[in-house]
Amino acid sequence: MTTLDEATGAAMAGAVRPRRFGALYxxxxxxxxxxSYGWTIVIGGLGQPLLYLLGLGLGLATFLxxxxxxxxxxxxxxxxxxxxxxxxxxxxxxxxxxxxxTVMAGFKWRRIFWGMNASPIAPAQVVGGLVLAVGARMVxxxxxxxxxxxxxxxxxNAWAVAVLPLxxxxxxxxFGLPLLAYSASLRDDxxxxxxxxxxxxxxxxxFSGTFYPLSTLPVWLHWIGWVSPLWHxxxxxxxxxxxxxxxxxxxxxxxxxxxxxxxxxxxxxxxVFVGRMHG
Amino acid sequence: MKAGAPCPYRAVTFRLVPxxxxxxxxxxxxxxxxxxxxxxxxxxxxxxxxxLLGPNGAGKSTTMRMIGAVSxxxxxxxxxxxxxxxxxxxxxxxxxxxxxxxxxxxxxxxxRDNLIVYGRYFGIPRAECGRRADELLAFAQLEEKSKxxxxxLSGGMKRRLTIARALVNNPRVLMLDEPTxxxxxxxxxxxxxxxxxxKERGTTLVLxxxxxxxxxxxxxxxxxxxxxxIMAEGSPASLxxxxxxxxxxxxxxxxxxxxxxxxxxxxxxxxxxxxxxRVLVYAGDGEAVLEQVARLGLHPTTSLVRRSSLEDxxxxxxxxxxxx
Numbered sequence: 001m002t003t004l005d006e007a008t009g010a011a012m013a014g015a016v017r018p019r020r021f022g023a024l025y026x027x028x029x030x031x032x033x034x035x036s037y038g039w040t041i042v043i044g045g046l047g048q049p050l051l052y053l054l055g056l057g058l059g060l061a062t063f064l065x066x067x068x069x070x071x072x073x074x075x076x077x078x079x080x081x082x083x084x085x086x087x088x089x090x091x092x093x094x095x096x097x098x099x100x101x102t103v104m105a106g107f108k109w110r111r112i113f114w115g116m117n118a119s120p121i122a123p124a125q126v127v128g129g130l131v132l133a134v135g136a137r138m139v140x141x142x143x144x145x146x147x148x149x150x151x152x153x154x155x156x157n158a159w160a161v162a163v164l165p166l167x168x169x170x171x172x173x174x175f176g177l178p179l180l181a182y183s184a185s186l187r188d189d190x191x192x193x194x195x196x197x198x199x200x201x202x203x204x205x206x207f208s209g210t211f212y213p214l215s216t217l218p219v220w221l222h223w224i225g226w227v228s229p230l231w232h233x234x235x236x237x238x239x240x241x242x243x244x245x246x247x248x249x250x251x252x253x254x255x256x257x258x259x260x261x262x263x264x265x266x267x268x269x270x271x272v273f274v275g276r277m278h279g
Numbered sequence: 280m281k282a283g284a285p286c287p288y289r290a291v292t293f294r295l296v297p298x299x300x301x302x303x304x305x306x307x308x309x310x311x312x313x314x315x316x317x318x319x320x321x322x323x324x325x326x327x328x329x330x331l332l333g334p335n336g337a338g339k340s341t342t343m344r345m346i347g348a349v350s351x352x353x354x355x356x357x358x359x360x361x362x363x364x365x366x367x368x369x370x371x372x373x374x375x376x377x378x379x380x381x382x383x384x385x386x387x388x389x390x391r392d393n394l395i396v397y398g399r400y401f402g403i404p405r406a407e408c409g410r411r412a413d414e415l416l417a418f419a420q421l422e423e424k425s426k427x428x429x430x431x432l433s434g435g436m437k438r439r440l441t442i443a444r445a446l447v448n449n450p451r452v453l454m455l456d457e458p459t460x461x462x463x464x465x466x467x468x469x470x471x472x473x474x475x476x477x478k479e480r481g482t483t484l485v486l487x488x489x490x491x492x493x494x495x496x497x498x499x500x501x502x503x504x505x506x507x508x509i510m511a512e513g514s515p516a517s518l519x520x521x522x523x524x525x526x527x528x529x530x531x532x533x534x535x536x537x538x539x540x541x542x543x544x545x546x547x548x549x550x551x552x553x554x555x556x557r558v559l560v561y562a563g564d565g566e567a568v569l570e571q572v573a574r575l576g577l578h579p580t581t582s583l584v585r586r587s588s589l590e591d592x593x594x595x596x597x598x599x600x601x602x603x
Binding site: 003004005007008010011012014015016017018019021022025026028029032033036110111112114115116117118119120121122277278279 | 298299300325347349350351360361362367368369370371372373374375377379381382383384385386387388392396397399400401402444448451
């Protein structure tokens with residue numbers, strides 16, 4: 001028969017590793033689960049950019065007489081202009097799946113978050129692990145995109161191939177973490193996720209200066225760009241990819257918005273998870 | 280108690296070790312206006328098998344969540360393994376195994392992977408997780424299902440896998456919330472058998488149930504909970520002794536005639552209880568009561584003499600039946 005002191009000691013020792021590495025364990029679990037739909041991720045990750053690049057590059061671009069994107073040495077091909085925005089879109093679209101349905105599944109359908117909750121893992125570590133795993137998927141998708149647009153000759157600077165995936169990740173997190181917080185606050189999916197897709201993601205995709213500069217739009221629509229993580233990530237991507245002219249202040253503002261949304265979303269998401277799991 | 284499922288250790292108490300693994304004093308949980316747990320006191324000794332018995336909504340699950348360090352208490356004192364769940368949640372949880380009311384296995388992973396992934400949450404190295412997974416699959420009699428998808432398991436198998444998963448960290452305390460709800464009788468007996476083995480090994484069990492037979496089979500000691508309060512405490516046998524008679528006569532006269540018959544039965548045995556579908560007469564000798572009923576000229580459509588159970592204790596204490 002063991003004594004209480006011994007049990008207390010074992011408890012103190014038992015939580016050391018989970019307290020330190022808990023988020024990694026959650027990420028490990030999520031990545032293992034992603035394997036069951038791994039092919040969707042790979043085919044989607046490679047197929048979608050191929051379709052866009054072929055469709056826009058071989059199709060639409062041939063009709064465009066007016067140049068829309070400019071580097072330091074003048075106009076750049078349309079595909080070069082549009083590619084960084086498509087890459088950011090791909091990263092962001094990962095979150096419309098992984099930070100919506102997957103979250104509802106974790107709390108309600110598969111209920112796996114409750115299993116984690118009964119282990120030494122803390123709610124904040126569940127958030128951390130989700131972000132790590134989904135971040136890994138975003139880096140995979142953006143890297144595939146970067147390599148493909150490089151193969152298509154749609155990148156101005158070769159070194160941009162290494163930087164663009166990181167911008168994709170940042171854009172994805174800036175959009176995804178507030179979405180994660182929102183999803184975690186829902187008890188039921190009564191069509192909210194489909195609404196996010198239709199009324200948030202799609203308009204953002206269309207009106208964030210993705211296919212043409214934001215300045216083309218009437219002034220009263222510009223706000224969509226300003227609040228859109230996609231626009232900020234796309235603009236930074238263009239500066240990196242083909243040196244689209246941009247002042248230091250503008251770079252700082254873009255980064256500040258993206259980081260602000262990421263950090264703000266993180267804290268709110270953490271609060272929501274803690275409230276729900278340890279209420 | 281059924282033959283084939285004896286519990287030879289019931290008479291043995293582990294109170295020799297005076298320090299309890301769980302101590303609650305005035306434990307209270309409020310959700311706004313609603314009082315889920317209204318100040319309960321309890322102690323669980325190491326190696327003991329302790330039950331919370333009560334109807335749905337009695338506050339059993341909330342109590343379990345507080346002990347399991349996943350719900351903060353509103354007031355009162357709580358110590359689990361000598362630690363406060365408010366400050367040492369991960370430490371406490373590292374020593375618990377939890378079998379929730381609703382399975383939360385990962386249906387996207389295979390059976391064995393569920394155990395491995397879960398073991399990782401306790402910081403157990405991967406290779407060790409694999410070794411334990413194989414051991415636990417054998418214990419849960421699921422070796423042949425190792426590679427199966429979780430969704431292809433029967434309800435009983437899923438429960439056994441959930442229990443196996445809860446054991447992956449060699450817990451000091453195993454917490455089971457309604458472990459056999461929704462299972463067929465055979466699956467329940469298989470599960471009880473597995474839990475007996477754990478009990479024999481000295482694992483502390485804390486379980487909630489609204490099944491009398493389950494409480495009688497598994498618990499050394501239990502508390503009867505209703506509306507967030509403890510109504511009574513003791514071993515199943517002592518609770519029956521204290522709060523009920525030795526035998527119960529169940530008489531059915533047909534739903535419309537029960538009340539009228541009950542009036543005429545008044546005075547028989549120790550006590551008469553009228554339920555919508557039957558009349559219960561509590562007495563030391565049931566057969567003698569049956570004879571008296573016949574002498575009164577009453578002819579129940581069915582009659583039955585049985586031993587008193589915890590169901591009767593609950594009815595006596597709360598005036599309500601457990602399963603409503």
